Amino acid sequence: MLKIVDSAVPVACWSCSAAHKASALFCSNCSKIQPPPSGEYFSVFGLRPQLNLDLDALERELHRLSRRLHPDRFARASENEREWSLADTALLNDAYRTLKDPLRRTEYLLKLHGAEIGEEHAGKDRRDPSRVPPDLLEEVFDLNMQLEEMRSARQAGETDQELEKNLVEAKKKFDGLLEEVDRDLRAQWQAWDEGDQAAREAAQKTMAALLDRRRYLNNLVRDVTETLGA
Amino acid sequence: MAYSDKVVDHYNNPRNVGTLDKSSQEVGTGLVGAPECGDVMRLQIRVNPETQVIEEAKFKTFGCGSAIASSSLATEWIKGRTVEDALTIKNTDIVKELSLPPVKIHCSVLAEDAIRAAIGDWKKKNGVAETAQAAVAAK
Numbered sequence A: 001m002l003k004i005v006d007s008a009v010p011v012a013c014w015s016c017s018a019a020h021k022a023s024a025l026f027c028s029n030c031s032k033i034q035p036p037p038s039g040e041y042f043s044v045f046g047l048r049p050q051l052n053l054d055l056d057a058l059e060r061e062l063h064r065l066s067r068r069l070h071p072d073r074f075a076r077a078s079e080n081e082r083e084w085s086l087a088d089t090a091l092l093n094d095a096y097r098t099l100k101d102p103l104r105r106t107e108y109l110l111k112l113h114g115a116e117i118g119e120e121h122a123g124k125d126r127r128d129p130s131r132v133p134p135d136l137l138e139e140v141f142d143l144n145m146q147l148e149e150m151r152s153a154r155q156a157g158e159t160d161q162e163l164e165k166n167l168v169e170a171k172k173k174f175d176g177l178l179e180e181v182d183r184d185l186r187a188q189w190q191a192w193d194e195g196d197q198a199a200r201e202a203a204q205k206t207m208a209a210l211l212d213r214r215r216y217l218n219n220l221v222r223d224v225t226e227t228l229g230a
Numbered sequence B: 001m002a003y004s005d006k007v008v009d010h011y012n013n014p015r016n017v018g019t020l021d022k023s024s025q026e027v028g029t030g031l032v033g034a035p036e037c038g039d040v041m042r043l044q045i046r047v048n049p050e051t052q053v054i055e056e057a058k059f060k061t062f063g064c065g066s067a068i069a070s071s072s073l074a075t076e077w078i079k080g081r082t083v084e085d086a087l088t089i090k091n092t093d094i095v096k097e098l099s100l101p102p103v104k105i106h107c108s109v110l111a112e113d114a115i116r117a118a119i120g121d122w123k124k125k126n127g128v129a130e131t132a133q134a135a136v137a138a139k
């Protein structure tokens, strides 16, 4: 689990003891570098958790903070401060990579709100029927069977025109479904960013289900593309 | 990440890969997916109607090495057992046998789900009352 510390809870600066936000890389009072913060990624960039992000602003903030963290600036600083400049830079880059990518950003936000997502979770809510779309599973499975058939036909030096045509069609269809999922996700972003508590909880559930669906579709499109391209 | 020897063995020589006739009264089919990664697995059993012993088990997995090994092992384990006995297999047994690391636990869960779904399907076909656990998995 992610450790979530409310970044509104202030911590004391190691140097001047002034209170500042737990997500701050620098003290707002004396400007000294702080140890890697334990708060969530959004607040490292001075943002509220949100899904529709201004990516240009995010990048500008990355550059601004990276410059301030640059090791050259700490050549004569204490050993602690030198170490922190490296650790803070690593954290800043992780945070940036996570927030920049729309899917990773969505997953991250859902995890912040307690969703069990990703390979490290044998999710306890996995038997929730909304997480297992049976018709999609059937389709994904059938298509995988066809892909296998096509690969072994090719290995035997044959081409099954009919089968290949089917797969090209299927790929189109699944590309379309992926786009649909992404559109739906974006609509949920909006609902989450602008919603109250209840609306947010509903959006979180929907987004978790959409991301599940997306994983199946994505694997399939990847495999079809690989096989057809070979 | 390195796979354990047992995973590699099952991966290179998977046991019981294949398909049983889905429409047969004696066959139960479980098709399950791992939402964590998008992998899919189908496990099928053929049950002796007199003895309720699983006489044949086949699987087909489109997924990672651990999922293939877990389902291969699962078919080995359930063959020769009664359906009720097969339901006692837990994903943690698979984790132990294959020494799966934490990120691969969900692969073993997928195999347990597949056993339960296949047995649930067979029970439904044959009008056998479901145990509470199997009812959840067959959904």
Ligand code: FES
Pocket (backbone or CB within 6 Å): A119, B034, B036, B037, B038, B039, B063, B064, B065, B066, B067, B104, B106, B107, B110
């Ligand atoms: S990585 Fe998902 S089933 Fe193995």
Ligand SMILES: [Zn+2]
Pocket (backbone or CB within 6 Å): A013, A014, A015, A016, A017, A018, A027, A028, A029, A030, A031, A032
């Ligand atoms: Zn200070």
